Amino acid sequence: MIKIGLLGCGNVGHIIATHAESIQVTAVFDIIPGRAETLAALCHARPYTDFDAFMQEDFSIVVEAASVDAVRIYSEAVLRSGRDIAVLSAGALADDEFREHLIEVAREMGKKIRIPSGAIVGLDNLKVGQISPPTQLLLRTTKPPASLGMTAEAPTEIFKGLAHECIKQYPKNINVAVALGLAAGRDADVELWVDPAAERNIHELFVEGDFGDIYVRVRNVPSPDNPATSYMAALSILTLLKNLENPLVVGT
Numbered sequence: 001m002i003k004i005g006l007l008g009c010g011n012v013g014h015i016i017a018t019h020a021e022s023i024q025v026t027a028v029f030d031i032i033p034g035r036a037e038t039l040a041a042l043c044h045a046r047p048y049t050d051f052d053a054f055m056q057e058d059f060s061i062v063v064e065a066a067s068v069d070a071v072r073i074y075s076e077a078v079l080r081s082g083r084d085i086a087v088l089s090a091g092a093l094a095d096d097e098f099r100e101h102l103i104e105v106a107r108e109m110g111k112k113i114r115i116p117s118g119a120i121v122g123l124d125n126l127k128v129g130q131i132s133p134p135t136q137l138l139l140r141t142t143k144p145p146a147s148l149g150m151t152a153e154a155p156t157e158i159f160k161g162l163a164h165e166c167i168k169q170y171p172k173n174i175n176v177a178v179a180l181g182l183a184a185g186r187d188a189d190v191e192l193w194v195d196p197a198a199e200r201n202i203h204e205l206f207v208e209g210d211f212g213d214i215y216v217r218v219r220n221v222p223s224p225d226n227p228a229t230s231y232m233a234a235l236s237i238l239t240l241l242k243n244l245e246n247p248l249v250v251g252t
């Protein structure tokens with residue numbers, strides 16, 4: 001059974017811990033002591049608020065479900081320790097210099113940086129963009145205003161521009177756009193909307209290329225403990241872990 005170290009004991013951390021059937025969470029880390037302890041008790045792991053002590057534990061992969069900042073701070077050390085890392089806060093990799101450095105470290109160590117599909121679908125075949133670049137790659141995300149900590153009386157566009165700029169302003173809400181761009185091989189265009197009538201986190205994807213065109217709409221149920229995060233994102237990372245050692249690999 002694959003042993004994981006969980007970095008981040010919030011909403012996704014809890015969903016992982018309570019569904020840890022095909023994985024063993026051996027250690028959990030959070031900056032908030034109470035959170036690490038509560039989560040550790042749920043999955044019979046050991047709690048840490050000291051990163052170096054956490055890294056002494058027995059696991060082969062770190063699952064990051066914390067923040068863009070956490071990826072920036074800890075991911076190189078994870079790779080250099082000889083472990084893979086699964087990164088949910090993919091927005092950290094929007095910074096070209098940081099991403100290229102991290103990839104170089106992973107290459108040097110023979111380790112992997114794994115980005116789950118998270119709250120979106122279609123990353124598998126959007127990778128064809130790495131061979132034949134899309135002429136259009138647009139993500140329109142619509143969330144309830146409360147999930148961004150704001151109020152609105154009508155549908156309102158709060159950002160229009162490139163993913164690498166959007167993630168700087170909304171690091172807890174638009175990691176999907178960066179993951180999309182990493183899959184398709186170019187920065188995605190983003191429209192971020194809040195809509196008081198929205199009950200779900202909606203991601204619409206418009207893609208065109210020499211293959212034809214794609215429209216995908218995902219209407220995600222918000223997570224119980226963090227409405228900004230779609231429940232599917234937690235299921236996605238659980239699925240990535242379940243399949244890590246599966247000899248049958250489905251999807252591009």
Ligand SMILES: NC(=O)C1=CN([C@@H]2O[C@H](COP(=O)(O)OP(=O)(O)OC[C@H]3O[C@@H](n4cnc5c(N)ncnc54)[C@H](OP(=O)(O)O)[C@@H]3O)[C@@H](O)[C@H]2O)C=CC1
Nearest residue numbers: 008010011012031065066067070089118119172175229233
């Ligand atoms: N790729 C994708 O499709 C998606 C990505 N995400 C991203 O996944 C991540 C996890 O989501 P979720 O569980 O809902 O978030 P939560 O805020 O519920 O949980 C994150 C936890 O990690 C802690 N944390 C944050 N920074 C650090 C750090 N530097 N070191 C240690 N602990 C830290 C937080 O503490 P504190 O509260 O004090 O900050 C919190 O306890 C978020 O970054 C989110 O934006 C979410 C949905 C989709």
Ligand SMILES: O=C([O-])CC(=O)C(=O)O
Nearest residue numbers: 119173174175176229230
């Ligand atoms: O969960 C979602 O719908 C998207 C999200 O928060 C993110 O990409 O950061």
